Amino acid sequence: MTSSPSSILDFPRRYCPTCDRIVTKDFRPGPGGRPDASCPRCRSLERHRFFAILLSVLSPLLDDVDLLLEVSPSPQTTPLLGRLGARTHLKLDLGADNRRVDVLGSLTDVPLADDSVDLLVCYHVLEHIPDDLAAMREIARVLAPDGLGILQVPFRPGTVTDEDPSAGEEERLRRFGQADHVRYYGDDFEDRLASCGLAIQRITPRSLLGEEMSTWVRAEPDEMVWLVRPATGAAVPEPLVVTSTALTRTFDAMLGEITRLQGEVLQARGRLERVRAERDRLRGAVAAPGAPAPAATPASGARRVVRRVRAMRGRSRGRAD
Known part of the structure; x- marks a missing residue:
């Protein structure tokens, strides 16, 4: 299981x-x-x-x-x-x-x-x-x-x-x-x-x-x-x-390691919860009907410029032919 x-x-x-x-x-x-x-x-x-x-x-x-x-x-x-x-x-x-x-x-x-x-x-x-x-x-x-x-x-x-x-x-x-x-x-x-x-x-x-x-x-x-x-x-x-017997020192070492691992696990849990929250947010944005288009970013603006340049080149070749 x-x-x-x-x-x-x-x-x-x-x-x-x-x-x-x-x-x-x-x-x-x-x-x-x-x-x-x-x-x-x-x-x-x-x-x-x-x-x-x-x-x-x-x-x-x-x-x-x-x-x-x-x-x-x-x-x-x-x-x-x-x-x-x-x-x-x-x-x-x-x-x-x-x-x-x-x-x-x-x-x-x-x-x-x-x-x-x-x-x-x-x-x-x-x-x-x-x-x-x-x-x-x-x-x-x-x-x-x-x-x-x-x-x-x-x-x-x-x-x-x-x-x-x-x-x-x-x-x-x-x-x-x-x-x-x-x-x-x-x-x-x-x-x-x-x-x-x-x-x-x-x-x-x-x-x-x-x-x-x-x-x-x-x-x-x-x-x-x-x-x-x-x-x-x-x-x-x-x-x-x-x-401070050997047994006490052993317990201290063991539980110190457990405590350290516990801290790492809790940090991982926090990161996982943040990833899940971001995933759910993105899913909601895609699935929502009539949702506004994502805001333009510098990367998306650059892609539009590239597409326009390519289109202009295509039209130029057509006229030359």
Whole structure:
């Protein structure tokens, strides 16, 4: 079967690891109009796509999870966590809204026993909680000694945490980016976690995937995720501190070449579309009844002069004969 020109040029633009699909167009705008952020299939954002990859990397450590606690579940993270096969998957939030929540409660007072959670996921939650230190202490309390927490918060490197739980809605929007946020974390975020009894390991898409792969899945290369464990328990997994491994360099080289070829294909598509448009225009000009004759050009005027000269020569020969 012969492919049509359009299908040949439908070059992959993005890969979404959340729904495991290759997308031939740019992603849709995200919150606040952020360009190329939201997968058109599953609506995942940058953080969800890196979370999907991170879970895949962590899977050897998560093959025997008894209790998984997902704080503030989302339509993107819950299915990914469901694939882990945890024997118990609890979803905790203050309200159910339109989500399926198993436990109504606050992260500042988790109704679970000490050392009972094997995996805790807390994505973009702590910035909503006025007493975030109480929430961090609860994370340290409920995590098993060899349990693992995966945390992410809005974070500005090179600053200190800006917070004000008493700020009004407009002030929160201006300072923290959302009306229901009470802070924007800075470099002291890790000190806060440590003061609450947590050992920390940070990881970014760039360190795990490389620049090109991060771009292809549309993950923010330097957006941090924190892996935590109780400070008195097992060490946070060291193998996840990936710098520039041979695998990362290979991915970068491969996707760099794909990106270059993609640019060439898109340029070719643009040229083809311009040729098609010109062809259609010419067809319309020829086929249209009563269409005005094409405007004279220097070349057509020269041809008329040549024809006249030839005709005059012919008449001259006739008279001579």
